[in-house]
Amino acid sequence: MDLERLLAVARGDQPADLLFVNGQVINTFTAEIEQTSVAIAEGRIAGLGDYHEADQIIDLQGRYLAPGLIDGHLHVESTYLTPEEYARAAVPRGVLGAIADPHEVANVRGIAGIQYMLEGARRVPMDLRFMASSCVPATHLETSGADLEAHEIQQVLGWEGVIGLAEMMNFPGVIYGDPSTLAKLEVAAGRVKDGHAPGVTGKQLNAYLCPLIGSDHETTAHDEGREKLRRGMRLMIREGSSEKNLAELLPLVNDGNYHRCLFVVDDRSALDLLNDGEVDAVVRKAITLGCDPLRALQMATLNTAVYFQLEGLGGIAPGYRANCFVFADLQNMHANEVYYGGKLVAQGGKALFQPSVRHTPQFLTTMNVRPYTREDLSLPATASPTFPVIEVVPHQILTRRLDEAPPVVDGAIVGDVSRDLLKLVVIERHKATGNIGKGLVRGFQLQRGALATTVAHDSHNIVVVGVDDRSIYAAARAVESTEGGLAVTDGDTVLGTLPLPVMGLMSLEPLESVAEELAKLD
């Protein structure tokens, strides 16, 4: 960036690179709309006001110009897309910044996985920044691909593009002072530290906050949100693919606290990104629910930039990055043209960039499964007539425990579709331990066949649910053969797959194909 030239353009002594005229400029600092021109040079906003000369002049004809939206918290991996393809979904929506926790890749490939994400982020026209994942593995009850201890987190915190400590999920570890958890917080002293504290309130919440954890995106109830705001947390209001908290939490936002509130998506699928949007969808829904459009935009731009200390992002002001988007309807905001660093990067909902696919063998061959046969999936009957069953609760992350008497065939417990009892198998896939967990689950309502996935939070082993071992075996082998992904089988027949060869989490295909395949698989 040539600051001297930027200054010359700002002074009006040299023509701008790009000049927006006749626009209504969204001012996120003051919650106002200004009728003014915006001059851009050197990838930055040079100035607002009385400018006339530029290499390119764009007449907005009364349309709006807003600063690029910033998603305060997401997991890119949850989209099944690489960072490059995620950006192709986000950018056309006007989303030009996002703070990602690379928790899933870190669980599979540790800090090398995080590097993969950082490298992808450098290839796209958006400010995709990362937090150092704090809870890898998330549990010691399962085998993960990697472990991140405090010294590795410290290393990651030193990397360009990493701005703080990612959601501290281990809230009991914080509250009860687990030394390795406190060590991770210690290396992040003075950096932004995101929280994750579903349902944590009262003295437990006080304790959780003592290390100055700054935010929470797991709030689902009004009173919980109010308490968290009062205790100094930034309230990240989440509206993801499955977790939808906006309608509950928006009524909390008022004149006194809105500057402490921001919007996030956490987990959104490629399909939802394509059809509904990224954090722009949250802004639209908030407006539909009665939020003032300017305030909704503040919560998706400036507030996020201020919390994460992102200098030069979150507003349209001199010196700020020329990240902005044009739209026509303030009540139903859809980005028409999107500019990153003053360059047109998306138009009419389509990305104008397409980074090449990265074929890096170390991230494409992460399936390390000890050989097994179909017989190894058998679940031997026990002395007890009953057996524990995991019951899925619709739209919840938590499950319930049931105890049922399952059918036993040839000394092995099997499923029973009439009672929606299905077999659930977890095959360790990182360290070839040969560990295979077997159990029963209720809630999938499959009538036949099996579903397999290597996107299996948080350790991402192979998880298969099915009505019979033949289908289960075939599904597991199918996702092994694609180096990870999703598969649907019926007996030996593979009905469909979505290969996710990038660490068993992400596709090598473009956004549009992934969305199409996902729809088919559904």
Place this chain on the structure above:
Amino acid sequence: MDLERLLAVARGDQPADLLFVNGQVINTFTAEIEQTSVAIAEGRIAGLGDYHEADQIIDLQGRYLAPGLIDGHLHVESTYLTPEEYARAAVPRGVLGAIADPHEVANVRGIAGIQYMLEGARRVPMDLRFMASSCVPATHLETSGADLEAHEIQQVLGWEGVIGLAEMMNFPGVIYGDPSTLAKLEVAAGRVKDGHAPGVTGKQLNAYLCPLIGSDHETTAHDEGREKLRRGMRLMIREGSSEKNLAELLPLVNDGNYHRCLFVVDDRSALDLLNDGEVDAVVRKAITLGCDPLRALQMATLNTAVYFQLEGLGGIAPGYRANCFVFADLQNMHANEVYYGGKLVAQGGKALFQPSVRHTPQFLTTMNVRPYTREDLSLPATASPTFPVIEVVPHQILTRRLDEAPPVVDGAIVGDVSRDLLKLVVIERHKATGNIGKGLVRGFQLQRGALATTVAHDSHNIVVVGVDDRSIYAAARAVESTEGGLAVTDGDTVLGTLPLPVMGLMSLEPLESVAEELAKLD
């Protein structure tokens, strides 16, 4: 700080060090008042809520508890007090944080002078942080004691307690891209950079902001303030000893922008500190002018902490520093008891601490004047019958130029009290250059005698105004003999002095004595 113990207190498993009960707790995050207990341990807030056990329990009997106030911008030297004595004035007011620009000491003693201030700050119970002075010297038309170039600023920015770049006064240098000015901004990239841009608007303001200068405290007019807020600056509303901008700027503050506004004092004399207060006086006046008390408190606490990225300051929340004060009347807020890190440090307006005086020779012997005689102060008559006169404009920092025909006696220009024409002399005192500037001034209305000072912005040479050379010479010699300070003379008679031997700027005496001597001198 023992985090494990803090957690135990927060959980309610161990008694707190200190517990406030029956208080009304000012919540600066949400602009609310909470009736709740506040538990303190390890110098931090452990939690708010249902706590009962503590080594010391204080029943607030319905009084208020607020987080320590933070002054967003001041020059400690302007109080004539050392940092230690400044703190003795500020802390009893509930002011437990301040961001100081050590511009005056830097002009006299460079980075060593800044170290002197940092060292003083470490000796007092308040969070007195510093910005690296950006404009030393402020002008090349006068000889200063030191020069700070970019590499020295970089060095200062690396010191603990230095949090950013101080007010960039050289706005023409920024706007027109002076390389040494840009170099100073460059070394502060990514750090908070304060501005100083009186009357700068439009394209000039846009240019000034291009290097991401973040604030302005020099705004005096409503429209100017509105424009600066719109362009992304934090608006520091100043209410100093002479510059009073609150009444003009407060009407600007609204629901959409208040989180971008903060209160500062900039320059306040020891007398005003003692009689009126520090930033607490600004809060009181804002409330008198109609500002909601909770909002006024946000502008003097949280907003300042957020702008300067002061982790754990600006609110009463778990993990935050236990810096707080108790007061009885929300409409007329006067601190009763003040706690810093959970320790009582002031009560009833009196500091409970008194650091020893630092006698450091290098800072107490800064007068380096080349010998001169009274005759050297003579101003030779010129060929022209008129001579330029500096006219002081009451309550303004700017002066006007006049041209008058002064009396000439024995070939020398002299003053004329009937026309309020006085002699003005500047004696260089840093490098013994022997430079003596001589001229005429109007506006002091002295009838006899002279006034001398070594507090002479920004280079702090000896400045003397007087009706005759005898008085002027005596006054200059008087401040030399005290190693700096103020003096009033009448002929050879010294009527009074305020010695300021610390770099010629600050007294070694306690606050109360300085205030008393100042009143006498006035």
